[in-house]
Amino acid sequence: MKVVAFNGSPRPKGNTSILLNQVLEELKNEGIETELVQVGGRPIQGCLACYKCFENKDKKCAYHQDALNEYLPKMWEADGIILGSPTYFCDVNGWMKALIERAGLVNLANGHLLKRKVGAGVVAVRRAGGIHAFNSLNHFFLIAQMIVVGSSYWNIGIGRNEGEVNNDAEGLRTMKTLGQNMAWLLKKMQA
Numbered sequence: 001m002k003v004v005a006f007n008g009s010p011r012p013k014g015n016t017s018i019l020l021n022q023v024l025e026e027l028k029n030e031g032i033e034t035e036l037v038q039v040g041g042r043p044i045q046g047c048l049a050c051y052k053c054f055e056n057k058d059k060k061c062a063y064h065q066d067a068l069n070e071y072l073p074k075m076w077e078a079d080g081i082i083l084g085s086p087t088y089f090c091d092v093n094g095w096m097k098a099l100i101e102r103a104g105l106v107n108l109a110n111g112h113l114l115k116r117k118v119g120a121g122v123v124a125v126r127r128a129g130g131i132h133a134f135n136s137l138n139h140f141f142l143i144a145q146m147i148v149v150g151s152s153y154w155n156i157g158i159g160r161n162e163g164e165v166n167n168d169a170e171g172l173r174t175m176k177t178l179g180q181n182m183a184w185l186l187k188k189m190q191a
Contacts, residue, residue, distance in 0.1 A: 003079065005036050007037065007039060019172075045066050068103070081146070084123070085122075087133045092137065124158075134154055
């Protein structure tokens with residue numbers, strides 16, 4: 001079993017990464033292979049609505065000038081996917097939005113490649129807007145016919161400056177519980 005997490009934050013060691021690593025650590029403790037992919041800070045274009053993915057049906061995006069086609073096989077091959085984003089103006093940031101748009105369309109164009117995979121969203125927030133960002137991530141999972149795993153609270157950690165999320169004890173516990181719940185669900189699905 002493998003879970004791949006996508007960090008939409010341009011800060012590779014920032015709050016979003018810290019939260020994602022809390023979840024991944026629990027998965028590793030349960031013997032599940034994990035990978036953290038850095039999306040934020042790398043060039044990624046939003047969807048151009050060319051619909052070539054519906055013509056080509058090759059599990060790729062027709063736009064090849066960025067890293068998206070590196071990310072897609074990781075999604076198709078994973079048993080579980082975690083999307084992590086900081087909150088920018090009450091929503092996911094542009095890197096995560098571009099990933100969602102394009103991966104979502106390629107998924108649909110190729111017969112629902114993500115169907116029945118396990119998904120979880122993780123959000124870092126300074127103060128407010130985290131629920132809207134969390135909903136955006138969950139909407140991606142739901143339209144992709146994925147199974148969304150929950151935790152003891154919404155999967156949100158509070159902190160603005162790098163590392164401040166480490167002061168959010170409840171947020172860190174929420175991530176640990178999320179990792180435990182995701183591992184449990186993945187194991188049940190494999191049985």
